[in-house]
Amino acid sequence: MATLRKPFQGVTNIVRFNWHFYVLALATVGVLFFLGFFFQNSFAWMAFAIAIVIAVVTLVSLSVSCYIYDFSGLYxxxxxxxxxxxxxxxxxxxxxxxxxxxxxxxxxxxxxxxxxxxxxxxxxxxxxxxxxxxxxxxxxxxxxxxxxxxxxxxxxxxxxxxxxxxxxxxxxxxxxxxxxxxxxxxxxxxxxxxxxxxxxxxxxxxxxxxxxxxxxxxxxxxxxxxxxxxxxxxxxxxxxxxxxxxxxxxxxxx
The missing domain is CATH 3.40.50.150 (Vaccinia Virus protein VP39)
Structure with a gap:
């Protein structure tokens, strides 16, 4: 039985309907990297670390959602x-x-x-x-x-x-x-x-x-x-x- 769902429909909908979260995450990562390059001290490494954590957490959540809603056969x-x-x-x-x-x-x-x-x-x-x-x-x-x-x-x-x-x-x-x-x-x-x-x-x-x-x-x-x-x-x-x-x-x- 077909699921009547398009490829990557699940993860695409998550991004479309919650785009404000991803814009905020992207903006935060961008600002932190900018500050990291601007300040050449211990703060820079902290900024880079926080930016990487935010990016990894976001990518992991999207990857898991893609697995659940698009590749697991759930539907x-x-x-x-x-x-x-x-x-x-x-x-x-x-x-x-x-x-x-x-x-x-x-x-x-x-x-x-x-x-x-x-x-x-x-x-x-x-x-x-x-x-x-x-x-x-x-x-x-x-x-x-x-x-x-x-x-x-x-x-x-x-x-x-x-x-x-x-x-x-x-x-x-x-x-x-x-x-x-x-x-x-x-x-x-x-x-x-x-x-x-x-x-x-x-x-x-x-x-x-x-x-x-x-x-x-x-x-x-x-x-x-x-x-x-x-x-x-x-x-x-x-x-x-x-x-x-x-x-x-x-x-x-x-």
Missing amino acids: YFKWMNEFIPAEGNSIVNIHAGFDETSEILHQKFPQSKLTVLDFYNPEKHPEVSIKRARKDYPPYPGTQQITTTTIPLEDQSAYSVFLIFAAHEIRDPKERELFFKELRRIVSINGKVVVTEHLRDVPNFMAYTVGFFHFYSKASWKKLFKTSGFRVSSQFKCTPFISTFILEPNGTSS
Whole structure:
């Protein structure tokens, strides 16, 4: 199955949507090298060292992102064959304003009913990168705008719910818990919720340094799942930097 993605689409989008960070990094490196050549003393070596560190960290993060999003086969979603029946079920894909997966899910499950929901709220989720992405990528046809606290679907109406690089954009812990309780309400008793995320762990620190604080730890995710009425039926690494949790309803919905 084709992934419907262009070569280097992942890393190109990262640079396009976060260009201000890379301009700042490039400018900082340039200024530090200029100062290093201008001052012929111990400060020069410090300036050179800092510039090299910034350049290396930036290149490493881009290289890792290129591996993850362009070369790892992440968007083939081969693991779904094991957890999600191929056809005939209701699928819900929920994203945070930038949707790279709905068309892929439609292609993978062409006989299933696909509902696409977008909880992006510029006041609650002010990421400038998402604003830029929304200008360049039109929404999937039929996408419904929702809030994180109210999902306009019937109780137990969805067999599979996908949250792929989306849930971490809900920064407020209480809002995130209410959102997952809504997921618990709409998923069928035998259904599954698929959560794919970077984690705040050692591999992501090595790749993104302080940027890994944008992610959440495995322990915090598991605590959220439990308090929202889910149990983790399976978890695995799609790459050393990407984790997927397969959730199932735990008991009766409250």
